[in-house]
Amino acid sequence: MSAAVSLRKVGKTFARGEVxxxxxxxxxxxxxxxISLIGPSGCGKSTLLRIVGDLIQPSSGEVVVxxxxxxxxxxxxxxxxxxxxxxxxxxRTVARNIALxxxxxxxxxxKRDARVKEMVELVELTGFEKRHPWELSxxxxxxxxxxxxxxxxxxxxxxxxxxGALDEMTRERLNGELLRIWADTGCTVLFxxxxxxxxxxxxxxxxxxxxRPGRITEIIPIDLPQPRxxxxxxxxxxxxxxxxxxxxxxxxxxxxxxLRAARAK
Amino acid sequence: xxxxxxPVAGERLLGRTMRGARSWLPAVGxxxxxxxxxxxxxAALNVQRFLLPPPSDIARTFxxxxxxxWSAGWYTFKEALGGFVIGCxxxxxxxxxxxxxxxxxxxxxxYAIAANAVPIIAFAPITNQWFGVLNPLSKxxxxxxxxxxxxxxxxxxxxxxxxxxxxxxxRSYAAGEVEIxxxxxxxxxxxxxxxxxxxxxxxxxxxxxxxxxxxGTQEALGVQIRNSAALFAFETAWAAILxxxxxxxSFYLAIALLERLTMGWHPSARAAE
Numbered sequence: 075m076s077a078a079v080s081l082r083k084v085g086k087t088f089a090r091g092e093v094x095x096x097x098x099x100x101x102x103x104x105x106x107x108x109i110s111l112i113g114p115s116g117c118g119k120s121t122l123l124r125i126v127g128d129l130i131q132p133s134s135g136e137v138v139v140x141x142x143x144x145x146x147x148x149x150x151x152x153x154x155x156x157x158x159x160x161x162x163x164x165x166r167t168v169a170r171n172i173a174l175x176x177x178x179x180x181x182x183x184x185k186r187d188a189r190v191k192e193m194v195e196l197v198e199l200t201g202f203e204k205r206h207p208w209e210l211s212x213x214x215x216x217x218x219x220x221x222x223x224x225x226x227x228x229x230x231x232x233x234x235x236x237x238g239a240l241d242e243m244t245r246e247r248l249n250g251e252l253l254r255i256w257a258d259t260g261c262t263v264l265f266x267x268x269x270x271x272x273x274x275x276x277x278x279x280x281x282x283x284x285x286r287p288g289r290i291t292e293i294i295p296i297d298l299p300q301p302r303x304x305x306x307x308x309x310x311x312x313x314x315x316x317x318x319x320x321x322x323x324x325x326x327x328x329x330x331x332x333l334r335a336a337r338a339k
Numbered sequence: 340x341x342x343x344x345x346p347v348a349g350e351r352l353l354g355r356t357m358r359g360a361r362s363w364l365p366a367v368g369x370x371x372x373x374x375x376x377x378x379x380x381x382a383a384l385n386v387q388r389f390l391l392p393p394p395s396d397i398a399r400t401f402x403x404x405x406x407x408x409w410s411a412g413w414y415t416f417k418e419a420l421g422g423f424v425i426g427c428x429x430x431x432x433x434x435x436x437x438x439x440x441x442x443x444x445x446x447x448x449x450y451a452i453a454a455n456a457v458p459i460i461a462f463a464p465i466t467n468q469w470f471g472v473l474n475p476l477s478k479x480x481x482x483x484x485x486x487x488x489x490x491x492x493x494x495x496x497x498x499x500x501x502x503x504x505x506x507x508x509x510r511s512y513a514a515g516e517v518e519i520x521x522x523x524x525x526x527x528x529x530x531x532x533x534x535x536x537x538x539x540x541x542x543x544x545x546x547x548x549x550x551x552x553x554x555g556t557q558e559a560l561g562v563q564i565r566n567s568a569a570l571f572a573f574e575t576a577w578a579a580i581l582x583x584x585x586x587x588x589s590f591y592l593a594i595a596l597l598e599r600l601t602m603g604w605h606p607s608a609r610a611a612e
Contacts, residue, residue: 129507149513157504164605165526174522178512 076141078230078262079103079126084135086121086288091133094287095121099135101281101290105229108256108263110273110280112323118288119266120234126264127155127232140229151179153230154223158238160215162207162222169194169203172222179226193221196255213244220252224259231256233265237272246307249275253302270323274315275302282322292322392574400574401581408563412582415547415560418475419590422482423543427536429483430490437491438498438524439516448495455488463550472554482546486539493535497528530605533598540594544587 084099096118103109111119124130125137128144139147147153154175162171169190176186194200197217207215216236223231237245249272256263267273273280274296282292296315298306306312374394380386381393388396401408437444463481470477501523509519551561560579567576 124507127507127511129510148511151513153511155508155511157508159502159504161502161504161508163505163523163526165529165602175512178514178518178522 077102078105080138082136084132087133097287097289105262108278110265110267110277112273113283114285117283117285119283123232123234123266153232154228155232156219156223156236158235160219167204168218172225175226193225197221212240231261231263235266270316270319389573396574397577401578408582411560411563412586414558416586418478419482419543419547422479423486426483426486427490430487431494434491434494437495451491459485460549464553467553473556478547478550481550482543485542485546489538490535493531494528497531498524501527536594540590548583
């Protein structure tokens with residue numbers, strides 16, 4: 075089976091080549107994987123996500139999504155995308171926000187309605203179909219955005235810090251829901267985050283990036299058993315992986331030798 | 340479910356009307372108090388009628404000359420409405436063009452914003468000459484120019500103040516420019532557009548009436564106000580001003596109602612719940 079996403083020597087420069095946002099990115103994502111991109115601000119993880127979605131053009135390298143060019147994949151509706159802000163349209167109800175990509179893909183009314191009903195159940199918003207976005211809490215808005223991104227059953231879900239603006243409690247609950255949805259739909263997820271714990275909890279692999287220029291420094295497989303639950307966060311292995319990931323993230327900093335030394339004792 | 344919903348909705352509507360009436364009471368009280376003071380002070384201080392006629396006299400004239408006044412009001416209102424339609428359509432059309440081709444907008448918008456701050460009504464004598472003093476088109480044009488700039492500036496702001504992620508989202512659905520306009524930019528601009536249309540409705544009435552002050556047919560309200568004042572028929576002038584006010588306020592309220600009907604989705608509609 076071909077890779078869901080395949081990146082070969084992808085680079086991106088801004089400001090006429092003066093700022094290198096991404097350099098020599100090589101990454102293969104297999105279908106059904108949950109990959110997190112993590113790194114400090116300016117490491118280009120959001121840029122990389124947008125390159126996969128064909129929302130930004132790479133300056134060099136090759137991007138293959140579902141076995142085709144990123145441009146073709148976007149035109150074919152091969153991925154759904156969720157941003158940090160829910161980006162819901164105020165003039166549409168919850169149901170009509172979810173139906174938007176279906177309308178644009180030319181689905182007829184009964185088919186749309188049936189799918190919207192399914193999606194509303196999937197994200198547990200039954201009863202809120204006729205509400206407007208501004209009547210919902212931030213967490214509920216983000217669930218609508220997820221339902222909308224998945225409504226047309228894309229094989230790939232791109233998520234750019236989708237829970238970054240939410241409080242910790244809501245974020246943990248939505249993490250659990252996202253994993254359930256991921257298991258139900260079998261889609262591939264590419265997930266950008268700032269949170270170490272979130273990356274470990276959700277992912278099958280975590281891609282660690284460093285800034286200036288944005289590069290992949292390490293890829294850490296997460297061998298926590300599936301399905302992951304609230305207890306997962308309390309397992310010893312979870313904390314080991316969190317520590318490993320934190321060290322990988324601080325790998326380039328000056329504090330690193332003293333930390334290593336302290337740990338060695 | 341609808342069987343339950345209907346009586347509840349009816350009850351809620353009644354409740355809302357009652358609450359609405361109660362919230363209007365203080366304003367109505369102030370109006371009555373103001374009219375009473377006006378009437379009383381004019382009589383007590385023996386104010387000359389050319390300075391300020393009492394409201395009772397204005398009301399009597401308003402009633403006695405109602406046919407002539409309303410026919411003049413209607414004539415002027417048609418000019419205002421014509422100017423409003425011309426000016427607002429042009430403003431919206433130019434805003435759509437400038438939103439599509441942003442390079443153009445950076446060349447043109449500084450002038451549009453500057454023009455918005457110019458007292459355009461000062462051009463009324465000139466448009467009168469251009470289109471003919473007796474031609475209603477001359478009043479429509481000054482009203483149109485008055486409406487044009489605020490509508491252009493606000494509509495453009497609404498069309499362009501779209502969250503960048505909204506556009507990225509549409510592009511992820513392989514949407515082209517036309518579809519982005521139809522589904523995101525235009526709905527996003529509606530709240531901005533309607534506040535401009537409300538301002539424009541007021542400006543259109545001002546443009547038509549003031550344009551008539553600089554000359555027009557005897558049927559026009561502005562001409563009647565000017566002539567009555569010149570002939571010391573102050574009660575008639577005041578009654579004509581009252582007609583202009585009623586028409587202006589009705590025009591404004593009609594636009595506000597249209598706004599409510601098209602934008603029930605808007606967060607501002609929360610206040611109505």
